[in-house]
Amino acid sequence: MSTHNSLIDxxxxxxxxxxxxxxxxxxxxVLHMLERDQSYTESFTQSLMALRSxxxxxxxxxNYTEAxxxxxxxxxxxxxxxxxxxxxxxxxxAIEQTGHxxxxxHVLGGVISPLDxxxxxxxxxxxxxxxxxxxxxxxxxMAISPTIDGETTIFYIAKxxxxxxxxxxxxxxxxxxxxxxxxxxxLTLSRxxxxxxxxxxxxxxxxxx
Amino acid sequence: MSTHNSLIDxxxxxxxxxxxxxxxxxxxxVLHMLERDQSYTESFTQSLMALRSxxxxxxxxxNYTEAxxxxxxxxxxxxxxxxxxxxxxxxxxAIEQTGHxxxxxHVLGGVISPLDxxxxxxxxxxxxxxxxxxxxxxxxxMAISPTIDGETTIFYIAKxxxxxxxxxxxxxxxxxxxxxxxxxxxLTLSRxxxxxxxxxxxxxxxxxx
Numbered sequence: 001m002s003t004h005n006s007l008i009d010x011x012x013x014x015x016x017x018x019x020x021x022x023x024x025x026x027x028x029x030v031l032h033m034l035e036r037d038q039s040y041t042e043s044f045t046q047s048l049m050a051l052r053s054x055x056x057x058x059x060x061x062x063n064y065t066e067a068x069x070x071x072x073x074x075x076x077x078x079x080x081x082x083x084x085x086x087x088x089x090x091x092x093x094a095i096e097q098t099g100h101x102x103x104x105x106h107v108l109g110g111v112i113s114p115l116d117x118x119x120x121x122x123x124x125x126x127x128x129x130x131x132x133x134x135x136x137x138x139x140x141x142m143a144i145s146p147t148i149d150g151e152t153t154i155f156y157i158a159k160x161x162x163x164x165x166x167x168x169x170x171x172x173x174x175x176x177x178x179x180x181x182x183x184x185x186x187l188t189l190s191r192x193x194x195x196x197x198x199x200x201x202x203x204x205x206x207x208x209x
Numbered sequence: 210m211s212t213h214n215s216l217i218d219x220x221x222x223x224x225x226x227x228x229x230x231x232x233x234x235x236x237x238x239v240l241h242m243l244e245r246d247q248s249y250t251e252s253f254t255q256s257l258m259a260l261r262s263x264x265x266x267x268x269x270x271x272n273y274t275e276a277x278x279x280x281x282x283x284x285x286x287x288x289x290x291x292x293x294x295x296x297x298x299x300x301x302x303a304i305e306q307t308g309h310x311x312x313x314x315h316v317l318g319g320v321i322s323p324l325d326x327x328x329x330x331x332x333x334x335x336x337x338x339x340x341x342x343x344x345x346x347x348x349x350x351m352a353i354s355p356t357i358d359g360e361t362t363i364f365y366i367a368k369x370x371x372x373x374x375x376x377x378x379x380x381x382x383x384x385x386x387x388x389x390x391x392x393x394x395x396l397t398l399s400r401x402x403x404x405x406x407x408x409x410x411x412x413x414x415x416x417x418x
Contacts, residue, residue, distance in 0.1 A: 003302060004280050005273060011260040014253045018238050029227050031299060033261055034273060041261035044223045045254035051220040052242055052250035064214060064243060071213050090240060093212060 003027070060131070062107035062124055063092055072096075072104055079103045081138040082209075085128065085157065087111055087150075091143060100208045103141070106131065111144060111153040120156055128157065132166050142170040172197075212236070269340070271316035271333055273298055281305075281313055288312045290347040291418075294337065294366065296320055296359075300352060309417045312350070315340065320353060320362040329365055337366065341375050351379040381406075 002009055008030055015026035033041050057063070058070035061083075065071065072078055082103030086092050092105050108123045131137065142157065144150040158168055174192035175184050184192075211218055217239055224235035242250050266272070267279035270292075274280065281287055291312030295301050301314050317332045340346065351366065353359040367377055383401035384393050393401075 003273075003305075005264070005275065007256075007260045007264055007275060008273060010256045014256040017249075017253070019241055020234065020237070025229065027302070028229070030260065032228050033257060034264055034298075038261050040226075041257055044226070045257050047216075047219045047223040048242060048250055048254050051216045051239065052247050054216055055214070055243055064212075064217065066214065066216060089243075093236070096212075 057107075061105045062089075062109065062127075063105060064089055077102070081136050082141070083128075083131070083137050083139070084141045084143050086143050087145065095143065102208055106140075108144075108153070111147070111149040112156055113149045123153070125157060125160060129160050129164075132161065132164055137166055139167040139169065142168065144170070146173055266316075270314045271298075271318065271336075272301055272314060286311070290345050291350070292337075292340070292346050292348070293350045293352050295352050296354065304352065311417055315349075317353075317362070320356070320358040321365055322358045332362070334366060334369060338369050338373075341370065341373055346375055348376040348378065351377065353379070355382055 003012070008027075011030045011033070012023060012026045015021050015029045016023050021029070033044075054066050055064050056066070058065045058073055059068050060073040061070060063070040063072060067074075073080075079102050083106050084092075084095060084101065084103055085106045085108060086095070087108055087110055089107055092107060095101050095105075106124065106128050108125065108128075110118055110123055112118060112120055112123065128140075132140070140157075140161065142154045144154055154170060161168055172195065173188060174195070175181060175188065181189065212221070217236075220239045220242070221232060221235045224230050224238045225232050230238070242253075263275050264273050265275070267274045267282055268277050269282040270279060272279040272281060276283075282289075288311050292315050293301075293304060293310065293312055294315045294317060295304070296317055296319055298316055301316060304310050304314075315333065315337050317334065317337075319327055319332055321327060321329055321332065337349075341349070349366075349370065351363045353363055363379060370377055381404065382397060383404070384390060384397065390398065
């Protein structure tokens with residue numbers, strides 16, 4: 001789809017390069033830009049440039065931050081002895097959105113994937129080990145995707161942590177809330193029976209950790 | 210939804226201001242920006258700023274262009290005596306996408322809408338009349354939405370053109386190709402019977418106009 005105008009076509013190409021934006025939607029966004037005042041495009045582009053030039057990884061956990069250390073690592077109300085290991089910042093944000101986790105994070109930057117040429121050295125695993133050795137971390141929660149690569153990564157990290165005074169756990173796998181047993185895949189269902197938990201008649205009022 | 214980072218939140222707000230982009234999608238786009246090189250954000254924002262600062266309305270038809278007059282008005286292969294009157298540039302682009310129209314355009318910038326406070330003076334109607342008086346235009350095709358406001362606008366323009374040596378027509382309304390009679394609204398169906406056209410056994414090979 002071409003509009004016979006190189007500037008419009010370039011802007012359409014820019015928007016189309018965003019995930020989930022096709023060329024028709026991109027053209028709609030470009031026309032929206034043209035219909036609004038120039039100041040709209042200016043503040044739009046300025047917010048993106050400010051974002052990209054100032055945001056950097058936290059020195060401790062690799063979360064996005066403007067400061068050397070992010071607001072989660074610096075927050076005295078968060079449990080600094082509990083670290084949740086995630087693949088990406090998207091996963092960190094997903095856990096933050098639940099509002100129930102009060103510990104800290106460690107972003108790996110992916111999982112070990114021999115097929116994609118990603119080895120342990122490409123991930124922030126050494127930094128995690130170093131962090132455990134030099135600070136008061138008591139427990140590591142592995143919140144990593146239950147894929148073959150994810151399981152390999154969990155196994156590798158657990159091996160690295162052998163001999164260190166730190167508890168390791170992984171997030172529970174099972175039937176999701178609202179999920180129907182009938183439509184749950186066999187592996188998840190069989191695992192959820194194997195890893196069953198005792199039923200408690202009295203419930204705690206606060207489910208935060 | 211807040212990420213507790215003002216720069217990320219600002220950029221999310223910018224993307225959310227685009228039509229059809231919600232806050233979850235906006236966050237996904239922001240993370241995409243952060244994952245790519247800084248040069249990606251630079252070329253993205255530069256293409257938008259170049260677009261917004263250089264694109265202006267064509268002096269003749271009000272189509273978007275970088276030059277004083279757009280490529281359609283300047284094209285000697287287009288029929289300069291045939292002008293299609295459209296509400297917006299979106300409509301112009303939609304007709305261009307068909308690839309079958311070889312005339313020129315005149316963008317009104319909307320339709321007469323007393324409820325929204327839009328009168329004839331807010332639209333490019335005087336410019337259309339002036340253009341007809343000063344150039345060799347033989348026919349005006351009104352390609353305006355079949356709404357009450359649209360019909361009012363067509364009527365108003367036709368009144369203004371009374372006495373001028375120009376043919377006026379409007380695009381055919383009827384059942385769309387691939388549309389089923391059963392599901393066509395009553396007004397469209399009854400109009401399509403009133404404005405029926407003679408059936409031609411021999412078809413022309415080129416449907417361009």
